[in-house]
Amino acid sequence: CSKCKLQSNKRYKCSNCKTAIYCSEKCQKDHWAVHKPICRTYNPDEVWGIRILSNNVAAKARYPSHYFRHELIGNTNHSIFTKGERCPVTKRIGIPLIIYSTGVCEPRATGLNEIAVKLRVEATDGFAPDIWQNQPGECLVIREDRKPLTQELLETVYSFISHLMSYPILDEGWAPWNGLLNPSVWQMYAKRYYEEQEVAGRESFGRFSPLVD
Incomplete structure (x- = not known):
């Protein structure tokens, strides 16, 4: 279901x-x-993605999905397929995302986008490439496996990465940060997040299932 x-x-x-x-x-x-x-x-030639509008501090909105807009990509020549970049962290947790930045690829289309920057962080150190930290503008995200991407799932992925950013990545004595980047840790977090949002009255969230979401 x-x-x-x-x-x-x-x-x-x-x-x-x-x-x-x-x-x-x-x-x-x-x-x-x-x-x-x-x-x-x-239609096998189409894929549903999400456009992330420019945002300064995502926390200013009640929910990160306030900046999300569904977008149907029906042109296989779209720049996201040639200039889009894989999100290393999401790949590690089993959600293979590709993100395309208008600011990175089209210098005139700049603007702050905290959500996109966090989605693009590297699995090694938790930092996004320098070019992404300098106003990436509006961004488009799709799943590399071409499954429809929902706003609920993308919000949860962003929340998960934001949560992991509190981990002392570079401090001595702590286990490697990338050890947390696996499907088991992600699925437990997503399960709890979906439940919390449903209790908060957000009916679009329900039971999280790795086989469906």
């Missing part, structure tokens, strides 16, 4: 796109806010 992530003999498909599957009409209704922006018949 796209909402509760549970298996069921009863299946309700979205009547429009035929791709989202639910175990009940209630789950389908509750999930509509998440599914609506990307409700489109599957």
